[in-house]
Amino acid sequence: xxxxxxxxxxxxxxxxxxxxxxxxxxxxxxxxxxxxxxxxxxxxxxxxxxxxxxxxxxxxxxxxxxxxxxxxxxxxxxxxxxxxxxxxxxxxxxxxxxxxxxxxxxxxxxxxxxxxxxxxxxxxxxxxxxxxxxxxxxxxxxxxxxxxxxxxxxxxxxxxxxxxxxxxxxxxxxxxxxxxxxxxxxxxxxxxxxxxxxxxxxxxxxxxxxxxxxxxxxxxxxxxxxxxxxxxxxxxxxxxxxxxxxxxxxxxxxxxxxxxxxx
Numbered sequence: 001x002x003x004x005x006x007x008x009x010x011x012x013x014x015x016x017x018x019x020x021x022x023x024x025x026x027x028x029x030x031x032x033x034x035x036x037x038x039x040x041x042x043x044x045x046x047x048x049x050x051x052x053x054x055x056x057x058x059x060x061x062x063x064x065x066x067x068x069x070x071x072x073x074x075x076x077x078x079x080x081x082x083x084x085x086x087x088x089x090x091x092x093x094x095x096x097x098x099x100x101x102x103x104x105x106x107x108x109x110x111x112x113x114x115x116x117x118x119x120x121x122x123x124x125x126x127x128x129x130x131x132x133x134x135x136x137x138x139x140x141x142x143x144x145x146x147x148x149x150x151x152x153x154x155x156x157x158x159x160x161x162x163x164x165x166x167x168x169x170x171x172x173x174x175x176x177x178x179x180x181x182x183x184x185x186x187x188x189x190x191x192x193x194x195x196x197x198x199x200x201x202x203x204x205x206x207x208x209x210x211x212x213x214x215x216x217x218x219x220x221x222x223x224x225x226x227x228x229x230x231x232x233x234x235x236x237x238x239x240x241x242x243x244x245x246x247x248x249x250x251x252x253x254x255x256x257x258x259x260x261x262x263x
Contacts, residue, residue: 002251003039006030006095009062012248016109016241017102022140024101025072032069032089032096035061040253043242045231045261047096049085054257056092063089066111066238068098103237104187105140107133109244111187112144114236115206118165120149121183137200143186143193145200154179155204155224162206168232168262173215174224180204187233198223208233209263231261 010030014020019028031047042055046067055063069082078086089096104111113134116123123146124135135145152158156176163169184202186193189209197205198221205223208230218225235258242254 003037003061004249004252006033006036006038006062009038009041009095009249010097012245013064013097013099016244017099017106019099019102022101022105026068026070026098026100028068028099028102029097030095031098032086032094034089034093034095038062038095038252040255041242041245043238043254043256044259045234045238046259047085047089047098048259049081049088050259051257052085052088052092052094052096054259055094056088058255058257060094060255062095062097064097064099064238064241066098066100066103066234068096068100099241101140101142103241104142104234106237109237109240111234111237112142112185114240115185115187115233116144116146118236119161120152121146121185122149137184138193138196142190143184143196143200145182145184145202148180148183152180155226158183158204158206158224159226162226162228166228166232168229170229171210171227172224173210173218173226174204174222178203178222178224180224187237188230191227194218194223194225206233229261230263 038061040060041062042060043064044051047065125132126135137143155178180203184197185206190207191211206226210227214225239256246254
């Protein structure tokens with residue numbers, strides 16, 4: 001296997017995901033430099049110690065994740081959990097790439113685009129800048145809008161579909177028999193966008209997590225709220241990115257590692 005140079009991988013990822021367009025909560029791109037030659041890449045949701053250990057056991061040269069390191073407002077000291085993760089990756093000579101908002105927003109490989117694919121949503125398309133693009137709202141277009149598959153008529157139907165497809169029982173606030181036509185969604189910890197979804201005419205909003213106020217906002221607005229799991233809603237973007245990498249660099253070995261997280 002001939003592999004590719006680290007610089008070639010980094011350039012393709014940055015060109016594809018365009019991290020410079022985002023003012024994010026964490027640095028996007030190469031977070032830790034390792035081997036200069038890449039033959040195998042392990043992908044996962046979070047750069048946890050468990051994923052790093054798996055990558056080393058699988059003889060990977062790099063990992064690519066959605067949740068990397070060095071988050072805004074966190075302690076800058078490299079101690080305890082952070083030290084163990086970084087020290088293990090350095091010992092394994094791993095390159096660590098993290099792409100947060102760029103992997104949420106990407107219109108093809110992003111978490112929102114891929115959740116729509118998994119749940120069979122019909123993404124609403126509108127004309128912008130002279131071409132048809134997904135209907136989105138908010139900074140970086142992180143809230144997406146669409147319609148359910150024809151057989152999904154109610155909130156209850158949608159919850160059953162989510163449980164089947166994501167293998168996770170979602171939290172529903174709302175009347176399960178309420179009809180749904182316009183769906184809004186944003187994967188991960190995007191419960192703070194619920195009011196925006198309400199204001200944009202959604203019948204239901206899907207995200208990963210819930211806050212206390214979401215309960216009251218759902219009841220008082222009549223708009224359904226579904227928390228389907230942060231990890232469960234953000235597994236698919238990095239997998240789609242891995243498939244694209246394989247198409248671009250067929251000489252690479254690409255493997256997604258699922259480490260279950262109930263949150």
